[in-house]
Amino acid sequence: MGLDDKIENKGEEVAGKAKEGLGKATDDEQLEAEGKGDQASGHIKQAGEKIKDVFKS
Template identity: 40%
Template sequence: MKDNEKTEAKVEQAKGKVKKAAGRAVGNERMTAEGRAEESKGDVRQAKEKVKDAFKD
Protein backbone atom coordinates (compact mmCIF):
# COMPACT_ATOMS: atom_id res chain seq x y z
CA MET A 1 0.00 0.00 0.00
CA LYS A 2 1.39 3.38 -0.88
CA ASP A 3 2.08 5.46 2.17
CA ASN A 4 0.21 8.42 0.72
CA GLU A 5 -2.96 6.44 0.02
CA LYS A 6 -2.76 4.73 3.39
CA THR A 7 -2.43 8.08 5.08
CA GLU A 8 -5.36 9.52 3.14
CA ALA A 9 -7.55 6.63 4.23
CA LYS A 10 -6.58 7.09 7.89
CA VAL A 11 -7.14 10.85 7.73
CA GLU A 12 -10.56 10.34 6.15
CA GLN A 13 -11.51 7.86 8.85
CA ALA A 14 -10.35 10.21 11.60
CA LYS A 15 -12.19 13.20 10.12
CA GLY A 16 -15.34 11.11 9.89
CA LYS A 17 -15.08 10.03 13.52
CA VAL A 18 -14.60 13.61 14.68
CA LYS A 19 -17.49 14.88 12.58
CA LYS A 20 -19.74 12.06 13.77
CA ALA A 21 -18.90 12.77 17.41
CA ALA A 22 -19.42 16.50 16.96
CA GLY A 23 -22.77 15.89 15.31
CA ARG A 24 -23.88 13.71 18.18
CA ALA A 25 -22.66 16.24 20.74
CA VAL A 26 -24.69 19.10 19.26
CA GLY A 27 -27.63 16.94 18.20
CA ASN A 28 -27.11 17.54 14.48
CA GLU A 29 -28.24 14.40 12.66
CA ARG A 30 -27.00 15.61 9.29
CA MET A 31 -23.47 16.15 10.58
CA THR A 32 -23.55 12.75 12.25
CA ALA A 33 -24.59 11.11 8.99
CA GLU A 34 -21.90 12.97 7.05
CA GLY A 35 -19.33 11.80 9.58
CA ARG A 36 -20.45 8.19 9.21
CA ALA A 37 -20.25 8.51 5.43
CA GLU A 38 -16.72 9.96 5.56
CA GLU A 39 -15.59 7.27 7.96
CA SER A 40 -17.04 4.57 5.72
CA LYS A 41 -15.38 6.09 2.68
CA GLY A 42 -12.04 5.87 4.47
CA ASP A 43 -12.74 2.26 5.43
CA VAL A 44 -13.52 1.36 1.82
CA ARG A 45 -10.38 3.10 0.56
CA GLN A 46 -8.26 1.24 3.07
CA ALA A 47 -9.86 -2.11 2.18
CA LYS A 48 -9.29 -1.45 -1.52
CA GLU A 49 -5.61 -0.82 -0.92
CA LYS A 50 -5.28 -3.98 1.18
CA VAL A 51 -6.82 -6.03 -1.64
CA LYS A 52 -4.41 -4.47 -4.13
CA ASP A 53 -1.51 -5.37 -1.85
CA ALA A 54 -2.72 -8.94 -1.46
CA PHE A 55 -2.74 -9.49 -5.21
CA LYS A 56 0.56 -7.69 -5.69
CA ASP A 57 2.57 -10.24 -3.71
Protein backbone atom coordinates in the same frame (compact mmCIF):
# COMPACT_ATOMS: atom_id res chain seq x y z
CA MET B 1 1.12 5.88 -4.11
CA GLY B 2 0.42 3.14 -1.53
CA LEU B 3 1.54 4.66 1.77
CA ASP B 4 0.26 8.15 0.91
CA ASP B 5 -3.14 6.70 0.01
CA LYS B 6 -3.27 4.69 3.23
CA ILE B 7 -2.48 7.78 5.31
CA GLU B 8 -5.05 9.85 3.44
CA ASN B 9 -7.72 7.16 3.88
CA LYS B 10 -6.97 6.85 7.59
CA GLY B 11 -7.21 10.64 7.88
CA GLU B 12 -10.63 10.51 6.25
CA GLU B 13 -11.75 7.92 8.80
CA VAL B 14 -10.45 10.00 11.72
CA ALA B 15 -12.06 13.18 10.38
CA GLY B 16 -15.33 11.29 9.93
CA LYS B 17 -15.20 10.06 13.50
CA ALA B 18 -14.62 13.61 14.73
CA LYS B 19 -17.45 14.93 12.57
CA GLU B 20 -19.77 12.22 13.86
CA GLY B 21 -18.85 13.05 17.47
CA LEU B 22 -19.43 16.75 16.90
CA GLY B 23 -22.79 15.97 15.31
CA LYS B 24 -23.80 13.89 18.31
CA ALA B 25 -22.64 16.55 20.76
CA THR B 26 -24.53 19.33 18.98
CA ASP B 27 -27.55 17.17 18.12
CA ASP B 28 -26.89 17.77 14.41
CA GLU B 29 -28.12 14.61 12.70
CA GLN B 30 -26.88 15.72 9.27
CA LEU B 31 -23.33 16.30 10.51
CA GLU B 32 -23.41 12.98 12.34
CA ALA B 33 -24.54 11.20 9.15
CA GLU B 34 -21.81 12.93 7.11
CA GLY B 35 -19.25 11.71 9.64
CA LYS B 36 -20.50 8.15 9.37
CA GLY B 37 -20.38 8.42 5.59
CA ASP B 38 -16.81 9.72 5.67
CA GLN B 39 -15.80 6.83 7.91
CA ALA B 40 -17.43 4.30 5.62
CA SER B 41 -15.71 5.82 2.61
CA GLY B 42 -12.35 5.65 4.38
CA HIS B 43 -12.95 2.01 5.34
CA ILE B 44 -13.83 1.08 1.76
CA LYS B 45 -10.72 2.80 0.42
CA GLN B 46 -8.58 1.04 3.05
CA ALA B 47 -10.02 -2.29 1.95
CA GLY B 48 -9.14 -1.47 -1.64
CA GLU B 49 -5.56 -0.71 -0.61
CA LYS B 50 -5.34 -4.04 1.22
CA ILE B 51 -6.53 -5.86 -1.90
CA LYS B 52 -3.90 -4.06 -3.97
CA ASP B 53 -1.25 -5.12 -1.45
CA VAL B 54 -2.31 -8.75 -1.74
CA PHE B 55 -1.90 -8.71 -5.51
CA LYS B 56 1.48 -6.97 -5.28
CA SER B 57 2.85 -9.80 -3.14
